[in-house]
Amino acid sequence: MGIEAQDSIGEVLAKVGGTGEKSIEESQTRDESIKQLEREFASRDPEKVFKIQGELGKETGSHVYRAIHRETKKVVAIKKMTVAGANIVTTLKEIYTMKELKSEYTLKYYGCYHKNNCIWVVMQYCDGGSVQDIIDARENEDICFTERQIAEIVTQVLKALEYLHSLKKIHRDVKAANILLSSDGTVKLTDFSLSAQQIGDEKRTTTIGSCYWMAPETLMGSGYDSKADIWSLGITVLEMAEGIPPLIEEKPHRAVFRIVNDPPPKLYCPSAWSNEFNDFISRCLVKNPEYRPTSTELLKHPFVVNAKNGRQSIIELVQCNQKGLKKEKGLHVEEEVELSIWINDVEKKLVIPSHATSEDVCRQLSTSHDLDQNSCQLWVVIKDLNKTKEKKLGPYERPAKVSSDLRKKLKLEKKGPSSNRASYRFVLKEGNRIKTKK
Missing domain, CATH: 3.10.20.90 (Phosphatidylinositol 3-kinase Catalytic Subunit; Chain A, domain 1)
Structure with missing residues (x-):
């Protein structure tokens, strides 16, 4: 049985056995998600609307590209994934979350297309790349980011988290790879595929995320809330300062054991950094979430408050990282x-x-x-x-x-x-x- 170019998502999944051996309840949720996702698709051929220029990165089952809108010449980012390989429920959740968010500190969603059994999700393009990209480019340097640069990135990420948490949403995957930078000094939090919605004061119990960045309470399965994102931010700050997150040399199961049982991680050489910076990290990495501060409280921390001309530091960082890259004339970010x-x-x-x-x-x-x-x-x-x-x-x-x-x-x-x-x-x-x- 062949797959035709114009098959609907439901037809493709039926042909490739995409639904798998799932319960009736899961199948119904997936079927509903398929119908909802199909309503998101624009009717035009995406290849006639956008010109793919180059790959920005890849995740499990998807690739992210830089693309040009053929008419406006504006630059966007496009995530492409095959229908059979995509987690439809997760993809739909991420789209709906991005559509709902109205913050300058979160990545914008622009639209969705479907061609040749491939889903195209069009998003805002950040020309500075991710924080992870800069870490990778500076892997041989002793310090990846200065305190001033870290303070500005943290400030904007905290504002994104403050907004998310006000909506009772937990990101659940805060890390360097999910923080994007732009040449105008703005910072965006991205990848909401693992985000969760809280109902009232309920605690979430699903263990999900990237284990090296996960909070102890998440790994223990004892219930967690938005404070879990604060722990992940603390690990991300260590990652920005030292180039790698703590325990990355450990196998995942061993890292999980140590996150739960060891004292909170610290900077390798605390004396090389300011007291304010050390204190900020220690507050993010309080093991008991009851005593861990909120994003709003951390925005009042001296490390954040005392940061001066922060956006200029991001502009300089991006410019330095883009030296030697050829820029095309007449092209601008959407x-x-x-x-x-x-x-x-x-x-x-x-x-x-x-x-x-x-x-x-x-x-x-x-x-x-x-x-x-x-x-x-x-x-x-x-x-x-x-x-x-x-x-x-x-x-x-x-x-x-x-x-x-x-x-x-x-x-x-x-x-x-x-x-x-x-x-x-x-x-x-x-x-x-x-x-x-x-």
Whole structure:
């Protein structure tokens, strides 16, 4: 039995036996996830939208690439995975988590495609690479990062964790490989495939993550909460300072035993670092989570508070790491734009990547407003000299470009109210007419 290029995910999994010997409950969850994931797919051929440039890294069952949007020339990151090899439930969870997050300190999700039994997840590109990349590039140096650089990275990661924890989410895989840097000095926390949602004050009991970074309470299975991320951050700080996490030379089962039973790890040479830095690490690595500080509390620690001109240190770090790399002219990292969409005479603010199409916007709005995705259309209503025109956007037209073109045509100011009577607005249309209040 062959696999056809246009087979749905469900059909592919059925042909390759992708569901495996799972319980009925697990199969139902997977089937539901497959249907949900298929609703996320854009209809265009991703190879006609993006040009893959080079591999950034790989994980189990997936590869991450740098890619260029063919029309806008903006750079994005794309994670590609085969349908048969992908963990559909985990993939869907990561997509939904990224869509939900609205923080400048977490990686943005831009869309999803499907071609030749391969899933393409389009994400924000960080041109400085990961903290792990820099550690690997400096493996022969005594110190990977300076305290100033570590303080800025930690500050932004703590802000990401503070945001996640306010939503009752636990990341569960904080480590250098999941912290990305950009040439403008920003730091992003990424990879939410292992994240978990807490309900109230419940403790999670699933032992999951990268064992060398895992908190003692997670490994013991006695129940854990967001404080587990703080322990992982402490291990990551040691990793940034010394190039490797503690116990990495041990086999996993032996490392687990020592994490649970040994005293908390410390810097190899504490006297080479400031008292504030040593104290910050010791507070992250308190073995009893009841006495371990929260992300909000750690943001008030002197090591973080006293850091000066931190972003500049990240800019210099990225520039130093990129020396000798050839840069292509005219290419820029994808940026987001704010778009106002009117639904039932109510204005909805939407933040989208500049390459997003009308189809993408309709998909996002239909999901958030419980509308029929197949009947949603995006229209632009233009008022000029007491005349009103309505134009339906094609599925692949980009609202950001339409907006930019209209501002020039109608001679509207870039910011603030217009000085003439001309105006325009994007309106959601469901069915055969524009949605307005009755």
